[in-house]
Amino acid sequence: MFVEKKSAFEPGNQADGMVSMHHHNSRYSGTKMKAPVDDSAWLSFRSSPRARLDRFESHDILFHEDDPATNLYEIASGQIMLYRLLADGRRQVVDILSEGDLFGHSMTGLYDCSAEALMPCEVRILDRRDIEQSSELLGHVNRCLMSRIEVLHSHAVLLGRKSATERVASFLMRFVPGRGVVGCSGPKADVDQQVVVLKMTRQEIADYLGLTIETVSRVLSDLKRRGIISIEKNDRIKLVEVCRVCKMTGIH
Amino acid sequence: MFVEKKSAFEPGNQADGMVSMHHHNSRYSGTKMKAPVDDSAWLSFRSSPRARLDRFESHDILFHEDDPATNLYEIASGQIMLYRLLADGRRQVVDILSEGDLFGHSMTGLYDCSAEALMPCEVRILDRRDIEQSSELLGHVNRCLMSRIEVLHSHAVLLGRKSATERVASFLMRFVPGRGVVGCSGPKADVDQQVVVLKMTRQEIADYLGLTIETVSRVLSDLKRRGIISIEKNDRIKLVEVCRVCKMTGIH
DNA sequence: CGCGGTTTTGACCGGCTTCAAAGGGAGTGG
DNA sequence: CCACTCCCTTTGAAGCCGGTCAAAACCGCG
Structure with missing residues (x-):
């Protein structure tokens, strides 16, 4: 199943210029985007039978920090937050992900943070091994990761230097x-x-x-x-x- | 030219358990690392003539935020810091990179932060287009990016929640x-x-x-x-x- | 020794946290 | 329909951690 990307300005609920977190696609976040990129390989991969579509309700936890990192996820709709906990319970939400964003990567074999649905979500569960074969797919993953890094840089500025x-x-x-x-x-x-x-x-x-x-x-x-x-x-x-x-x- | 990775405990300057920032390789940062990964394709690519080795002195600026993102860099030796500025001059260092780390990616065509050498550095200048061909090379880049993301998550916890x-x-x-x-x-x-x-x-x-x-x-x-x-x-x-x-x- | 830079120390201040209590809104049951 | 509860949010008052401003100490160097 393939869920079409929604425009932020589809008619119906946008009459007064309203926008919900739900409709904001942040994959290639924002305005400064370079040349358009060919993601057709990714589009057909994600809609292939190898990508299982799963559903989560608000506040469902997809995985915990330190769980074995078995899955790679792509958000089809909804939003997911990633957070980490300190031993005494202090929590820091490290990222908020939207439609098109990937998460669940790990260098260590364990997830480095927990993932929780902020609203009802549809999520594609992907197999790393499928991706590792193709340079088109890897290219797409790369762009997603780079986009995450830029957002994390912004967030570091916010946390470190803003009132x-x-x-x-x-x-x-x-x-x-x-x-x-x-x-x-x-x-x-x-x-x-x-x-x-x-x-x-x-x-x-x-x-x-x-x-x-x-x-x-x-x-x-x-x-x-x-x-x-x-x-x-x-x-x-x-x-x-x-x-x-x-x-x-x-x-x- | 290929610079061999140094052990943090080579004899000579480690007599009293000393370690300088210089010798700490953070590419696949740390202890929890999963199975060893084959990076031979990357090793031969980086030592090919297509990878130019360049040198920077302490406090040299490799590029500024919003410069056109022409190059992709790999640190051969030394350390580089990435930082962003707010309009009024407040600065946040968003990452510190060591030997083996990649930087200079951009989603937007412009660098999202400035890069400054913290010490004399050797840096390989790579061509994106060479990398985009090969899934082995892309896989390596991917792992580097994932590693960065985990470090940035840690840093968000530090900035947001630590004394x-x-x-x-x-x-x-x-x-x-x-x-x-x-x-x-x-x-x-x-x-x-x-x-x-x-x-x-x-x-x-x-x-x-x-x-x-x-x-x-x-x-x-x-x-x-x-x-x-x-x-x-x-x-x-x-x-x-x-x-x-x-x-x-x-x-x- | 004197100079320019960075680092340390001190005194004070203010923004954010902490602790505590009141307010508000949704759901339930009488 | 209203009373009651639960939970989240707002507001208030007080305290503290880290920022700000200023001066002293340190350090390398000519």
Whole structure:
């Protein structure tokens, strides 16, 4: 079975410029992308019978840190977070993956982090050995890994050098199509609004941003008070003026 | 020209259990490594005339963030740091690379960070197009990228969730062969001592650990006062008891 | 010895965490 | 339909860790 990639602007649920985390494809994340790449070999491989499609519900754990790394996964739909734990229970969410992203690699034979579904997900389970044969497939895996590395670099900057407000602003921008992680292509239309649907609890956001739940909450309240966002329903946050949020990320 | 990988314990400069950053190969970083992998194709490719060997001095900049990503590099000897800057000058060192590590990949056509030599380095300049042909070569690149991702995950935990002391302890352990980044294999001998030679200034260490220069200095002074380390010469730090440092990393 | 750089130390401050309590929303049962 | 519970989120008050600013110490070098 092959699940067609959804556009971030399909009709129906995008009337007011809304976008959910669900629809944002981050595989080749963002705006600066080079020449288009031929991934036809990958497309036919992933839809071949060798790629089993599996389903996970919200908060299902696909694997734990230190489990034997048996599978390689590709997200067909939904979002997965990867996290690590310290011995005393401190948690750091190290990455958030979307449609098209690969995960479950390991150098050591053991997964280096845990993987948890942030929402109902469809996931393809792939066989490493199939991939190792073909340079086209390996090329695709390569590009996915490189993309991950660039995102992890951004995240290191966020965790190491940004203030709480800048972190939250960056986090919100992450879910604005074409303006997240990588770069800002400027306002897209006259109405520079965007509704972001967060499929993460405050605790998960905090663990991703290296903050506490209280700080995340306080920053969001503050942004609301200043009229920069409006919180429509705890997990639905409207960016009243995307550019203003963008300017708070610390990048510009 | 082909530079043989050096053992961390070659005779001569290792008499007192000293190890410099220089001799620590982190390519397949650490202890948990799975089955040995055949990299003969890579070894012969890298020593072919297509791989030009280049030399950089300490603090030479190989490329800047947003430069066109023309080259792919492999470190033959030395260490390179990758960093990103925010608009107001805040810097975050996102990775530190050693012998065997690859860098200079890009999804976007532009480098996503700057690269600076931490010491005199020999670097092989490779051609992407040569690599894209062969699945053996791509497999090697893949493993290097996966290894980077695991290190970046560790670093996210450090930046997001560790105290200043834990960060510095983790940093020091990074340069103890077989006990850094990935895992701790326990004390190696009766004398559990190790001299670490830092080829980074306090500023660079601070920018790597997401701290200020003053905090790094204060933590080191504190560790010295408590007899956990002794600072022989600003860039030569002796870990009096490696296990004690290890226990301060927050991992155990 | 004097100079420029880096590193260390000190004093103070502020942002984020911690601890504690109140608020809100969804689901359940009376 | 409302009361009650549970869990998550928000708000408040206080404390602390690390940042900031400033000065002293150190170190290599001419």
